[in-house]
Amino acid sequence: MDDRIAERLATLRAAESRIAEDLLELDENPTYTLLAAGDMAGATGRRVNPLVAEAPLLWTWLGTLRSHLDRAEALLAESGGWFGGRSTGDAETLLDGRTVAIHRASVPSRLTPPTVVVDDDGAYSITPNELLGLIRSVYEPIREAVADVDAVWQDLIPRLEASEKALVHAEAVATRLEAEVPELVPARQRLDAVRASVVEDPLGLATSVGPDLDALIARAAGKAGALERSHGSLSADTSRAEALVAELRALRARAAASWSEAHAKITPANQLVRTPSAAVIDGPQGLAHRLTEIVEGDHDDWHEARRQLDRWLTSAGRLRVQLSRAVEVNRAPLDRRDELRGLWRAYATKLASIPEPRRSELQVLGDQIHRQLHRSPTDLPAVEGLLDEFVQRSR
Numbered sequence: 428m429d430d431r432i433a434e435r436l437a438t439l440r441a442a443e444s445r446i447a448e449d450l451l452e453l454d455e456n457p458t459y460t461l462l463a464a465g466d467m468a469g470a471t472g473r474r475v476n477p478l479v480a481e482a483p484l485l486w487t488w489l490g491t492l493r494s495h496l497d498r499a500e501a502l503l504a505e506s507g508g509w510f511g512g513r514s515t516g517d518a519e520t521l522l523d524g525r526t527v528a529i530h531r532a533s534v535p536s537r538l539t540p541p542t543v544v545v546d547d548d549g550a551y552s553i554t555p556n557e558l559l560g561l562i563r564s565v566y567e568p569i570r571e572a573v574a575d576v577d578a579v580w581q582d583l584i585p586r587l588e589a590s591e592k593a594l595v596h597a598e599a600v601a602t603r604l605e606a607e608v609p610e611l612v613p614a615r616q617r618l619d620a621v622r623a624s625v626v627e628d629p630l631g632l633a634t635s636v637g638p639d640l641d642a643l644i645a646r647a648a649g650k651a652g653a654l655e656r657s658h659g660s661l662s663a664d665t666s667r668a669e670a671l672v673a674e675l676r677a678l679r680a681r682a683a684a685s686w687s688e689a690h691a692k693i694t695p696a697n698q699l700v701r702t703p704s705a706a707v708i709d710g711p712q713g714l715a716h717r718l719t720e721i722v723e724g725d726h727d728d729w730h731e732a733r734r735q736l737d738r739w740l741t742s743a744g745r746l747r748v749q750l751s752r753a754v755e756v757n758r759a760p761l762d763r764r765d766e767l768r769g770l771w772r773a774y775a776t777k778l779a780s781i782p783e784p785r786r787s788e789l790q791v792l793g794d795q796i797h798r799q800l801h802r803s804p805t806d807l808p809a810v811e812g813l814l815d816e817f818v819q820r821s822r
Contacts, residue, residue, distance in 0.1 A: 432503060432518055432519050432522065433503060435519075435522050435523070436496065436499055436500060436503065436518075436522060439492075439496055439522065439555055439556075439559075440496060442559055443489070443492055443493055443496060446485075446489055446492075446559070446562055446563075446566070447489060449566060449570075450485050450486060450489065450566070453482075453566070453569065453570065453573070456573060456577075458573050458576055458577040458580065459569070459573045462475050462479060462572075462573065462576060463479050463482065467627060467628060468627040468628045468631075469624075469627065469628030469630075469631040470628060470630045470631035471576065471627070471628045471629055471630040471631055472628065474572055474630060475572050475576070475630075478565075478568050478569045478572055479569070481535055481565050481569075482565070482569060484533060484565055485562060485565055485566055487533070488529070488558060488561060488562050488565075489562065491527065491529065491558065492527070492555060492558050492559070492562070495521060495526070495527050495555060495558075496555070498521055499518045499521040499522050500518075502517050502518035502521065503518045521555075522555060523554060523555075524554060525552040525553055525554055525557075526552065526554070527552065527553050527554065527555055527557070527558050528550040528551070528552055529550060529551045529553060529558065529561070530550050530551075531550055531551055534551060534561070535565075538561055538564050538565065572630075575630060576629050576630060579625070579629040579630065579632065580625065580629060582637055583621070583625050583629070583632070583636070583637055584625065586637050586640060586641060587618070587621065587622055587625065587640075590618050590640060590641070590644045591618065593644050593645075593648045594611070594614055594615060594618060594644055594647065594648065596648070596651075597611060597614075597647055597648045597650075597651035597652070598611055598615070598651075600651040600652070600654060600655045601651055601654070604654060604655070604658050604729070605728055606654050606730065608647065608650050608651050608654065610643075610646050610647040610650045611647050611650075611651070613643065613647075614643050614644050614646070614647035617640060617643055618640065618643075618644065621636055621640055657733055658729060658733070661729060661732065661733055661736065664736055664740065665721075665722055665736065667740075668718050668736065668739060668740060668743065669718065671740075671743050671747070672708065672714060672715050672718060672743075674747065675708050675714065675743065675746055675747060675750060676708055676709075678747065678750035678751060678753075678754060679702060679703065679705065679707075679708060679750050681754045682700070682702045682750050682753035682754045682757060683702040685753075685754055685757030685758045685761065686699050686700070686701065686702055686753070686757045688761060689757050689758075689760050689761050691803060691804065692761070692764070692803045692804050692805060693760040693761065693764060693804050693805055693807060694804040694805065694806050694807070695807075695808075696760075696804070698756065698760070699756065699757050699760075700752065700753040700756045700757055701753075702750075702753055702757075703746070703749065703750070707746065708746075714739065714742065714743055714746065717739055718739060721735045721736055721739060760807060763807060764800065764805050764807060764810075767800060767807070767810055767811070767814065768800050768801075770814065771793075771796055771797065771800060771814065774793070774796075774814070774817060774818075774821070775793060775797075777821065778790065778793055778821070781821065785821075788820075789817065789820060789821055792813065792816065792817050792820065793817065795813055796810060796813045796814060796817060799813060
């Protein structure tokens, strides 16, 4: 047996084996199975449908190649007999010559071999290598198309499943709360359209369709989620509002008491803040009455109660700031007086350690300070002036 021809046969057998493995893998690919079973549309149909139609040629041509190589192998096996030289030459012709007959009508026009011999039966006569090239020319585009479709499906199908769950939940929330969420409509339309395209024309979808769909679903779900939280917090906010009424009453009482005390006991009192009337809280149109109307009102839907409560909380919040400021301002002169009293007690202790006759002189000033600090109204500027004088003279 000619080693060179045997090696050539082994090379072709190895190529045949690889092609068989590739075709088996292709047939077992679920994406290819789906593409082969359906008539794809759009860009996918234009690319995939013609390729799928050519796919049966692969096994036919592989069978032709295998039979051809079997004949060559049989001839090589005979090369050791009386006519061995002739058998070897015939085997070499089968392996390297244009001895493979492919029916002309079965070869797509785009795949016509560059140099062919056409016999009387209308068949192409090509070499085994050229047949391998034809098989690859059909197989490679199918494999690439399947890979491209699979990449789209691997990306979008999990997104679609997640989007469907999120959107169904958002729609259920809107239905349960009898609320309109305008973002749900375009989100549902887009999701259904993308789902249909993924099945019929995955390669026709833009690369941005996944992120765009995620953003659209997220906006719709976010609106529904905010609505659900708003509804869920209605009861808690009502309790918070009732507690806030009690807090406002206490703040107003403190602000009013601080104003009265400071007005009576401190001078000058022109910086004090007047306290709002109690009617702001407990009057016929006060916050307490309005809250009762909201809580006990017969609302057609919870949205109106939510809107009214939000407005109430805004008004009550502003009043709390106003009353807290009034307490702070009205308490300030009283706190300053108490601070000066503490300061004087410290100075009075120091006075006891000053020797005569300076102590007696300073005691006269100290008595003035004490009287000012414990009289009503206390003149804060005057006390501060006397304390400064005491500090200067006691040095």
